Amino acid sequence: MIYSLNIGSFEGMKSQNQSTILNLIRLKEPISRAEIAKLTKLTKPTVGALVSELAERNLITEEKSDTAVAGGRKPIMLRINYSAYYVVGVYAAAEVIRVILTTMDGKMVFDYKKDITELPSKEEFIEMIKSSISYVMEETNVEKNLILGIGFAMHGLVDPENGIAIFSPHLHLEDIHLKEILEKEYSIPVIVENDVRALAIGESWFGQGQEISDFICISVGRGIGSGIVINNEIYKSSFNTAGEIGHTIVNINGPRCQCGNHGCLEAYASEIAIIDRAKRKLQEKKDSVMTETELSIPVIFRAAKEGDELAKKILVDSGESLGIATANLINILKPTKIILEGSIFEEGDILLSRVRDMVQKYTIRSSKEEVSIVCSELGKKGMVLGAVALVLREMFKVGGLQ
Ligand SMILES: [Zn+2]
Structure with a gap:
C-alpha cells in the first residue's frame, strides 16, 4: 500500500531521497548534513537542497552544535519538528x-x-x-x-x-x-x-517493540487477539485475518465460543469468560467471598489476593490456557518478545506468573533462545x-x- 499524501502540506513531496533523509533524521537526531551525506551516499549539494525543502515545510529544526568538528567549526544539527x-x-x-x-x-x-x-x-x-x-x-x-x-x-x-x-x-x-x-x-x-x-x-513505535524486529502482542479484553511482527512488518496474511489466537483451540471438549466452535482460548481466558465462569461457580453455591452481583475483573483479582480459593483457581486456570496458546505460538514463530496487553495483566501477578510457567514448560528452545514476556506499558491508550x-x-x- 502506498500512502497517498496528496492533500495538504505534503503535496509535491515526491522524492524518495527526501523521505529517506526525513527518516534518517528521526532515527539519528541530532544529525548534521555532512553525516546524512555520509550515511545515504548522496552528494552534499543534493542533501543540502533536500534538507532545505524539509525546513521550508517546517518538518525539521536546525540548531548549532555545542561541540566543534575538526577545523573548529560548529555544525548545524537537524531534528524533527514534532510539534509542527x-x-x-x-x-x-x-x-x-x-x-x-x-x-x-x-x-x-x-x-x-x-x-x-x-x-x-x-x-x-x-x-x-x-x-x-x-x-x-x-x-x-x-x-x-x-x-x-x-x-x-x-x-x-x-x-x-x-x-x-x-x-x-x-x-x-x-x-x-x-x-x-x-x-x-x-x-x-x-x-x-x-x-x-x-x-x-x-x-513498535512508542512501546516495548521499539528496535525489535520480531515480536507478538497478545491483547486480552472482551476478546483475545494478537498482532504478529515479523522482520519489522506486521503479518496479515493474504486474507488480512492473521493473528486470531483467541480462536485457537485449547480443549476440543471445552465451552462454546462466540465463533461457534468449542474450547477456543477466548472461551477460557477473555474477561467475559473469566467473569462468566465465576458467575457459574457462584450459582453452583461454591464457597467464596465474591458475590454474583458485583463480579468484575478487579473484584476477582482482589478476592484471589485475599486468599479466596475459587477466585485463585479461576485465574490460575485462565493463565494456564493463555500460557498453552502462547507457548504454541512461540514454538511456531519464535519471536524474541511477547507483549501482553489487558487489565488481567495489570491487576496482579497470579495469572501472569501462570502464563510464564506454562511458556517455560512447553516451549522448545536452545539455551541461547530467551523469549521475554512483558506487559505493555502503554496501558489503556495502547x-x-x-x-x-x-x-x-x-x-x-x-x-x-x-
Ligand atoms: Zn472461537
Whole structure:
C-alpha cells in the first residue's frame, strides 16, 4: 500500500531521497548534513537542497552544535519538528469510541471518549464516529492541512488494504467502509487496521517493540487477539485475518465460543469468560467471598489476593490456557518478545506468573533462545496510540511520501 499524501502540506513531496533523509533524521537526531551525506551516499549539494525543502515545510529544526568538528567549526544539527503537524487516532472498541489528537511524537493534545451504551445500527455507528472526530477537531481548532492523517484501530475483522471493517463480533456490524466514508467527510488520508495489529504497530513505535524486529502482542479484553511482527512488518496474511489466537483451540471438549466452535482460548481466558465462569461457580453455591452481583475483573483479582480459593483457581486456570496458546505460538514463530496487553495483566501477578510457567514448560528452545514476556506499558491508550502510529509509520516510511 502506498500512502497517498496528496492533500495538504505534503503535496509535491515526491522524492524518495527526501523521505529517506526525513527518516534518517528521526532515527539519528541530532544529525548534521555532512553525516546524512555520509550515511545515504548522496552528494552534499543534493542533501543540502533536500534538507532545505524539509525546513521550508517546517518538518525539521536546525540548531548549532555545542561541540566543534575538526577545523573548529560548529555544525548545524537537524531534528524533527514534532510539534509542527498533528495526527488523529481513533479506536473503536465494543463499548467505547476514543479519539485523540497528537503531535508527531504521539504527545496527546486532546483525548475524547464516547461510550457505546447500546448496540448501534451501522448508520448510528458511523454517525458516532464522525461526530467524535469532528468534536475533537472543533475543540482543538487545528488547521486541517496540519493534520497528516487519521489512523483508525477497529476491533474485529478488518481489511486494511481497502479500509473496511469486515465484521465486528461485539457490535454485530459488518462491511463498514470506514476509509471511504471518512476520507470523503474530512479530505484527510485515512488508514484503517485491526485494533490488535494497530497496537503491535504502536508498541513498535512508542512501546516495548521499539528496535525489535520480531515480536507478538497478545491483547486480552472482551476478546483475545494478537498482532504478529515479523522482520519489522506486521503479518496479515493474504486474507488480512492473521493473528486470531483467541480462536485457537485449547480443549476440543471445552465451552462454546462466540465463533461457534468449542474450547477456543477466548472461551477460557477473555474477561467475559473469566467473569462468566465465576458467575457459574457462584450459582453452583461454591464457597467464596465474591458475590454474583458485583463480579468484575478487579473484584476477582482482589478476592484471589485475599486468599479466596475459587477466585485463585479461576485465574490460575485462565493463565494456564493463555500460557498453552502462547507457548504454541512461540514454538511456531519464535519471536524474541511477547507483549501482553489487558487489565488481567495489570491487576496482579497470579495469572501472569501462570502464563510464564506454562511458556517455560512447553516451549522448545536452545539455551541461547530467551523469549521475554512483558506487559505493555502503554496501558489503556495502547490501541489509540497504535492508530496514530499507523499514520506515522507511513509518513516516515522510506518511499512512503509519494
Ligand atoms: Zn472461537
